[in-house]
Amino acid sequence: MISFRSKNVPPSPIRxxxxxxxxxxxxxxxxxxxxxxQPDIPTPEAFWEGIRKYKEKVLSYGPSDGLxxxxxxxxxxxxxxxxxxxxxxxxxxxxxxEGILFIFFILGEVGDEFLxxxxxxxxxxxxxxxxxxxxxxxxxKVEEGFHLPEKKEIEKLITKKTKAIIICSPNNPTGTxxxxxxxxxxxxxxxxxxxxxxxxxxxREFLFDGREWVNIFTTSFPMxxxxxxxxxxxxxxxxxxxxxxxxxxxxQILSQLMVLGMARLCPPTIGQMGAIESFKKxxxxxxxxxxxxxxxxxxxxxxxxKIKKITTYLPEGAFYTIAKLPVEDAExxxxxxLTSFHLNGRTVMVAPLDGFYLxxxxxxxxxxIAYVLEEERLxxxxxxxxxxxxxxxxxxx
Amino acid sequence: MISFRSKNVPPSPIRxxxxxxxxxxxxxxxxxxxxxxQPDIPTPEAFWEGIRKYKEKVLSYGPSDGLxxxxxxxxxxxxxxxxxxxxxxxxxxxxxxEGILFIFFILGEVGDEFLxxxxxxxxxxxxxxxxxxxxxxxxxKVEEGFHLPEKKEIEKLITKKTKAIIICSPNNPTGTxxxxxxxxxxxxxxxxxxxxxxxxxxxREFLFDGREWVNIFTTSFPMxxxxxxxxxxxxxxxxxxxxxxxxxxxxQILSQLMVLGMARLCPPTIGQMGAIESFKKxxxxxxxxxxxxxxxxxxxxxxxxKIKKITTYLPEGAFYTIAKLPVEDAExxxxxxLTSFHLNGRTVMVAPLDGFYLxxxxxxxxxxIAYVLEEERLxxxxxxxxxxxxxxxxxxx
Numbered sequence: 001m002i003s004f005r006s007k008n009v010p011p012s013p014i015r016x017x018x019x020x021x022x023x024x025x026x027x028x029x030x031x032x033x034x035x036x037x038q039p040d041i042p043t044p045e046a047f048w049e050g051i052r053k054y055k056e057k058v059l060s061y062g063p064s065d066g067l068x069x070x071x072x073x074x075x076x077x078x079x080x081x082x083x084x085x086x087x088x089x090x091x092x093x094x095x096x097x098e099g100i101l102f103i104f105f106i107l108g109e110v111g112d113e114f115l116x117x118x119x120x121x122x123x124x125x126x127x128x129x130x131x132x133x134x135x136x137x138x139x140x141k142v143e144e145g146f147h148l149p150e151k152k153e154i155e156k157l158i159t160k161k162t163k164a165i166i167i168c169s170p171n172n173p174t175g176t177x178x179x180x181x182x183x184x185x186x187x188x189x190x191x192x193x194x195x196x197x198x199x200x201x202x203x204r205e206f207l208f209d210g211r212e213w214v215n216i217f218t219t220s221f222p223m224x225x226x227x228x229x230x231x232x233x234x235x236x237x238x239x240x241x242x243x244x245x246x247x248x249x250x251x252q253i254l255s256q257l258m259v260l261g262m263a264r265l266c267p268p269t270i271g272q273m274g275a276i277e278s279f280k281k282x283x284x285x286x287x288x289x290x291x292x293x294x295x296x297x298x299x300x301x302x303x304x305x306k307i308k309k310i311t312t313y314l315p316e317g318a319f320y321t322i323a324k325l326p327v328e329d330a331e332x333x334x335x336x337x338l339t340s341f342h343l344n345g346r347t348v349m350v351a352p353l354d355g356f357y358l359x360x361x362x363x364x365x366x367x368x369i370a371y372v373l374e375e376e377r378l379x380x381x382x383x384x385x386x387x388x389x390x391x392x393x394x395x396x397x
Numbered sequence: 398m399i400s401f402r403s404k405n406v407p408p409s410p411i412r413x414x415x416x417x418x419x420x421x422x423x424x425x426x427x428x429x430x431x432x433x434x435q436p437d438i439p440t441p442e443a444f445w446e447g448i449r450k451y452k453e454k455v456l457s458y459g460p461s462d463g464l465x466x467x468x469x470x471x472x473x474x475x476x477x478x479x480x481x482x483x484x485x486x487x488x489x490x491x492x493x494x495e496g497i498l499f500i501f502f503i504l505g506e507v508g509d510e511f512l513x514x515x516x517x518x519x520x521x522x523x524x525x526x527x528x529x530x531x532x533x534x535x536x537x538k539v540e541e542g543f544h545l546p547e548k549k550e551i552e553k554l555i556t557k558k559t560k561a562i563i564i565c566s567p568n569n570p571t572g573t574x575x576x577x578x579x580x581x582x583x584x585x586x587x588x589x590x591x592x593x594x595x596x597x598x599x600x601r602e603f604l605f606d607g608r609e610w611v612n613i614f615t616t617s618f619p620m621x622x623x624x625x626x627x628x629x630x631x632x633x634x635x636x637x638x639x640x641x642x643x644x645x646x647x648x649q650i651l652s653q654l655m656v657l658g659m660a661r662l663c664p665p666t667i668g669q670m671g672a673i674e675s676f677k678k679x680x681x682x683x684x685x686x687x688x689x690x691x692x693x694x695x696x697x698x699x700x701x702x703k704i705k706k707i708t709t710y711l712p713e714g715a716f717y718t719i720a721k722l723p724v725e726d727a728e729x730x731x732x733x734x735l736t737s738f739h740l741n742g743r744t745v746m747v748a749p750l751d752g753f754y755l756x757x758x759x760x761x762x763x764x765x766i767a768y769v770l771e772e773e774r775l776x777x778x779x780x781x782x783x784x785x786x787x788x789x790x791x792x793x794x
Binding site: 005007009060097238239262264269270 | 398403404406408409411413435436440444448454455456457458459461491492494495502503505507509523524527529634635636637638639649650655656657659661665666667668671
C-alpha cells in the first residue's frame with residue numbers, strides 16, 4: 001500500500017527516539033536534549049519586532065520566490081560578507097530543507113549521483129531518498145576530526161552520473177570547518193569534471209578559534225555552478241519560522257526554482273517579516289552568540305576528555321560534536337539512558353550517529369552532541385553522560 | 398543541466414502571467430486580480446490574537462506532525478462537523494500543497510495513476526509531476542456545470558495502476574459541489590476497485606443556496622482508505638500562514654507522513670498559533686464570510702450573463718467560476734487585457750484555464766474567475782471584462 005520509494009526514506013535519527021524521552025518525562029525525569037540542533041538562545045528581539053510590523057489586514061500569499069523586502073535583506077547581508085548578488089539571484093524557501101529537496105530534484109534525474117562527506121546531516125539522506133537521487137559518501141573519520149580525504153580519494157568516486165558535490169561547512173553533524181586548501185580540492189575536482197557545487201552554509205558565522213570563512217566566490221569555481229543553501233534557523237535561533245533561501249547565479253536553476261515554488265505557492269509570510277528585521281540588526285547579536293557557542297564547545301570538549309576510552313576532537317564550528325563511545329551500539333545506550341538511568345532525576349538525550357551515515361554499519365558506536373544548552377546545564381548534561389557511560393560499562397561487561 | 402523531470406513541471410497558470418500585470422502597474426494601470434484565490438476578506442482577529450499569544454523566548458522547531466494544541470483545535474473542529482477523529486489521526490502540513498505532495502509520494506510509485514476530474518486545481522498537475530505520478534483526467538464540461546460523468550464513464554479509466562480517486566468539493570477551479578449521488582458513484586467505484594479516496598475539502602464551508610456538505614464518513618467508503626486534504630488558507634483567509642493538514646485513519650499512511658515530515662522538520666510554528674485561536678472562534682466569522690461570497694457569486698453570474706456568446710453556469714460553492722469566452726485563445730486575450738486595454742485606467746487579470754487541464758488543447762478559450770474582491774470592485778472588474786471582450790471581439794474579427 002505504501003510506495004517502495006516512500007518506505008525507502010529513513011526516519012530521522014535526531015527525532016526517532018523522542019518517544020523514549022517523552023516516556024522518561026512522564027516518569028518525572030528531566031531530559032537534557034542534546035539530540036536536536038534546537039538552540040536555547042533567545043530569538044533576537046528584532047525578529048519579533050519584524051513580525052509586529054506586519055500590519056496588513058489579510059495574511060495573503062506572497063510571491064513564490066519570497067517577499068521583495070526579504071530578498072533585499074538577504075542581498076544586503078550577502079553583499080556585506082563580500083558576495084555580490086542581486087535580488088533575482090535569491091529564492092526564499094520554506095526552511096533549508098525545502099531548498100535541498102528542490103535542488104536535488106532540479107539537478108538530478110532518478111539515480112543521479114551527488115557526492116557528500118559522511119557522516120552528513122541526516123535530512124540529506126531522507127530528502128535524497130525522496131528525490132530519488134543517489135548520495136555517494138566521501139569517507140571522513142573521527143580520528144581525523146572529519147576532515148576531507150586527499151583529492152585522489154574523492155576523485156575515485158566521480159562517475160558519469162555525478163552531478164554535484166555537497167559541502168556543508170561549518171559541518172552538521174561534525175562541527176568541522178574545511179580549510180581553504182580542502183575547499184580547493186573540491187573546487188579543482190568540480191572544474192575538472194564540470195560538476196555543480198552545493199554549498200550548505202547555514203552555520204556560516206559559527207566559527208571558533210578565529211577561523212576564517214572561505215568565500216567560494218573568491219575561488220576559481222565557475223559562478224554559475226555554485227548553489228548556496230542557507231537558512232536563518234540557526235543564525236537567528238528561529239527554527240520554527242521555516243525560512244531558508246537558495247542563492248545562485250544560474251538563471252536556469254532560478255527559473256526552475258520559480259516553477260517548483262509556484263507549485264507550493266509561497267514560503268511563510270510572517271517568518272519572512274521576522275527575517276527582514278533580524279538581518280538588519282544581526283551585527284548586534286551575532287558576535288555574542290558565537291562567543292557563547294565557543295564557550296560551550298570548550299565545555300563539551302573538556303568534559304568529553306574526562307571520559308575514558310572515548311574518541312573525539314576539538315570541533316571548529318557550528319554547535320555539534322561527535323564522540324566514538326566505548327559501547328557496541330550507541331542507540332541501545334541512548335535508549336538505556338532514557339529508560340533505565342538518571343542522575344538525581346535527570347538524564348540526557350543525544351543522537352545516534354549511524355543515521356548520519358550513508359554506508360551500512362558505520363557509526364554504530366558514535367553519537368552526535370548538539371551543545372544547545374547554557375553552560376551550567378551543559379556541564380550537568382555532560383556529567384550525566386559520563387556517569388551513564390561508566391554505569392553502562394559496568395552492567396554490559 | 399536541468400533534469401527532465403523538473404522541466405516536466407508546468408509553471409502555474411495562476412501566477413505565470415503576473416509579469417504582465419506588474420508591467421501594467423508600472424504604467425500606472427490599476428489591475429483587479431481575479432486570477433488568484435487570494436481573498437480580500439480580512440484574516441480574523443482571532444488569528445492575530447493567536448500569534449500574539451506566542452510568548453516563548455525561542456521560536457523553536459515544533460513536532461513534525463504539528464503542535465499538539467493545533468492538532469487538538471483541528472480535532473475539535475472535525476468532531477463538531479461530525480467526523481470522529483483523534484489527534485494522532487491529524488498531520489499538520491506546510492499548506493495543503495505539501496499534503497498533496499506527501500500523499501502522492503506515499504501512495505504512488507513512479508507512474509501510478511490517480512483519477513481526477515478535469516479541469517482540476519493546477520497545483521495538482523505540478524505536484525503530480527514532481528511526485529512523478531500519473532494524473533488521469535475524468536472529463537467534465539462547462540455545459541454541465543462541470544458535474545461528474547456517469548459511473549461507467551469513470552470506470553473505463555480504472556486500470557491496474559490506479560491507486561486513488563481525487564475529489565475536490567467544493568471544487569477549485571469550477572465552483573462545483575458534487576451531490577451525494579455523485580459522491581456515491583465514486584464511493585462505489587472506490588470500493589469495487591479497492592482504491593484510496595483523496596478528498597480535498599479546503600472549501601468545505603463555502604456552500605451556496607443552502608447546499609449540504611456530504612460527510613464522507615457517512616458513506617460506506619472504508620474509513621482507512623480515506624485521506625482528507627485540508628487547509629486553513631481559505632477558511633481563515635490566511636494563505637500566507639502556510640498551514641494545512643491531512644486527516645486519515647490509516648495508520649501506515651500516518652506513520653509514513655511522520656517519516657517524510659521529519660525530513661522537513663516541522664510546519665511553521667507561528668501560523669499554527671494563529672490556527673489554534675481561529676478554529677476556536679470560527680463560528681463567529683464563517684457564516685458572514687460565506688454570505689459575502691454568495692453575494693459575490695451572484696454578481697459574477699449576473700454580470701457574465703450580460704456578455705454575449707459566453708458559456709457559463711451558476712457556481713455552487715468555493716469562490717471560483719469558469720467561463721468559456723468567444724475568443725480563440727484566452728491566454729492571448731488575458732495578455733491583451735494587461736498590455737493593451739484599460740477602462741478609466743483600470744484593467745482585470747483572470748487565469749487562463751488550459752493550465753488546469755491535463756488533456757492537451759483543452760480549455761483554450763476558457764478562463765477561471767476568482768471572486769475575491771468586494772462587491773463594488775467586483776462589479777467594476779466584471780464590467781472591464783465585458784468591455785474588454787467587446788473591444789477584443791472588434792479588433793480580432
